[in-house]
Amino acid sequence: MTTLVxxxxxxxxxxxANRLTVLDHPWRIGSRSARPSFDWTDRSTWAPALDGVDxxxxxxxxxxxxxxxxxxxxxxxxxxxxxxxxxxxxxxxxGEPMAEAxxxxxxxxxxxxxxxxxxxxxxxxxxxxxxxxxxxGVIALPIADVPEPFVDxxxxxxxxxxxxxxxxxxxxxxxxxxxxxxxxxxxAAELSKATGRDIVYVPVTAEEFAAGAREQGVPExxxxxxxxxxxxxxxxxxxxxxxxxxxxxGRPARDFTDYATANKATWTxx
Ligand SMILES: NC(=O)c1ccc[n+]([C@@H]2O[C@H](COP(=O)([O-])OP(=O)(O)OC[C@H]3O[C@@H](n4cnc5c(N)ncnc54)[C@H](OP(=O)(O)O)[C@@H]3O)[C@@H](O)[C@H]2O)c1
Numbered sequence: 001m002t003t004l005v006x007x008x009x010x011x012x013x014x015x016x017a018n019r020l021t022v023l024d025h026p027w028r029i030g031s032r033s034a035r036p037s038f039d040w041t042d043r044s045t046w047a048p049a050l051d052g053v054d055x056x057x058x059x060x061x062x063x064x065x066x067x068x069x070x071x072x073x074x075x076x077x078x079x080x081x082x083x084x085x086x087x088x089x090x091x092x093x094x095g096e097p098m099a100e101a102x103x104x105x106x107x108x109x110x111x112x113x114x115x116x117x118x119x120x121x122x123x124x125x126x127x128x129x130x131x132x133x134x135x136x137g138v139i140a141l142p143i144a145d146v147p148e149p150f151v152d153x154x155x156x157x158x159x160x161x162x163x164x165x166x167x168x169x170x171x172x173x174x175x176x177x178x179x180x181x182x183x184x185x186x187x188a189a190e191l192s193k194a195t196g197r198d199i200v201y202v203p204v205t206a207e208e209f210a211a212g213a214r215e216q217g218v219p220e221x222x223x224x225x226x227x228x229x230x231x232x233x234x235x236x237x238x239x240x241x242x243x244x245x246x247x248x249x250g251r252p253a254r255d256f257t258d259y260a261t262a263n264k265a266t267w268t269x270x
Contacts, residue, residue, distance in 0.1 A: 002052055003164055006030040006038065007059035011123050012091060015157035016057055016164075025165055028053065040072055050080055055087035057160055058106065064092060064099040065232070066225045073102045077109040085111055087170070089163045091156070092117040094175065095238040096229075103173070112170040114163035119177040119238055122150045122259045125191065126266045129218075134191060134267050137199050142206040142227060143184055143234045149177035149241050150187070152254040159248040174244035179253045181239060187256070194260035195267045206231070 003020060007013040008029030020027040030038035030049045038049040040061060050056075058076070060069050077088060088111045093099040103115045124130045125139075133139045156176055163169035182190070188201040204212075206227045213223045245253035 001054035002026040002028050004028050004030050004038075004049060004053040004056045006057060007061055007091075008057075009033060010059065010061070011121060011127050011153045012156050012160065013057065013059055015153060016160050019157055019161040020164070023161070023165060030056075043075065046076060046079055047083070050083050050085065053080070053083075054085055055089070055164055056080055056085055057089045057091070057164060059091040060102070062222055063096075063225060063229060064102045065096045065229055066098075066221075070098060070101050070105065074105050077106055077111070081110045087112045087114075087164065089114045089116060089160050091160070093233065094119045094177070094242075095233045114169045114171075115173040116156060116159055116163070117173060117175045117244070118156055119149050119151045119242075121153050121156075122178065122256060123153045125187065126263045131266070132216075134199060137197060138202055139184060139188055139199065140202045140204045140209065140212065141184060142204055142209045142230050144203060145183055145185070146234050146236050147181035147183045147186070147239045148234065149179075149181050149238070150256055151176050151178045151245075152259050155245045155249075155253050159245065162248055169248065172248070174248045175242035176244040177242045177253065179241065179255050181241065182256055190256055190260045191267065194257075194264045197267070199267075 003025065005013045005017050005027050008017045009031050017027050017029060032039050036048040037045050039045045060073065088106050088109060090103060090106045092103050092115055094117050106113050125134050130139060159174055159176060184201040188199045191199045210223045210227060
């Protein structure tokens with residue numbers, strides 16, 4: 001039997017698949033570019049991706065807080081459990097009421113469940129939409145001076161793989177953060193130190209952020225969703241640490257300085 005890794009070409013999914021390979025644990029990627037293809041926006045693709053699968057790492061795209069996500073998670077988990085899936089591991093977002101609603105759907109699905117509820121990923125600055133701003137030396141976001149405990153996605157992948165392959169993680173909700181609170185100005189300082197370049201953080205209005213994203217071709221619904229998300233989860237509600245990495249793995253979470261040092265080549269100006 002196989003594990004379906006939804007978003008298996010993305011930041012956490014790719015790492016989960018790599019770890020499962022090392023463990024010789026069969027897996028299949030669920031994403032639009034995979035074969036069979038899996039698309040959240042085309043429910044006819046779900047059953048073929050679930051064929052022969054007994055566990056699923058569920059990552060949603062673009063975000064569990066976006067309209068339609070809850071209905072998709074509900075329909076997908078029902079289909080999965082009806083088809084014989086017995087273990088679900090959900091990637092969730094911290095401080096998001098809509099993500100918590102999706103967690104409850106998974107918790108009541110009838111499958112053995114683990115929730116991995118995460119703070120902002122460190123890798124947003126090296127593999128996500130903040131890579132280009134870092135390369136340009138200016139991170140401009142509509143976020144005030146609120147600290148966030150950024151988490152390393154390698155820690156997330158370690159927890160997810162433990163939940164998928166080991167006993168003792170069923171029925172657990174792990175809240176994953178890094179070991180330190182950092183403002184976006186602190187992040188810019190960390191990245192400057194690691195790279196030897198001048199990288200600054202500039203707070204902008206939601207309108208200014210939308211205009212910049214529009215120029216880069218980000219779809220309108222994603223811009224709206226991102227602005228909503230920034231305002232909602234970066235209002236101070238998540239400005240505290242959690243110990244999910246230690247609870248799940250018995251070791252501390254990786255610090256931002258280690259992440260920045262290890263990835264400094266990524267931010268070499270092209
Ligand atoms: N980024 C953060 O800081 C953060 C923090 C907490 C929680 N999260 C959660 O993490 C999840 C993933 O976010 P991410 O930004 O890090 O993305 P990501 O996992 O790095 O990349 C997106 C993945 O989803 C796939 N995908 C894109 N559109 C899809 C579609 N319509 N149907 C099926 N698969 C699709 C992509 O592959 P293809 O292109 O091949 O389809 C890719 O594998 C989101 O639910 C988000 O809420 C993120």
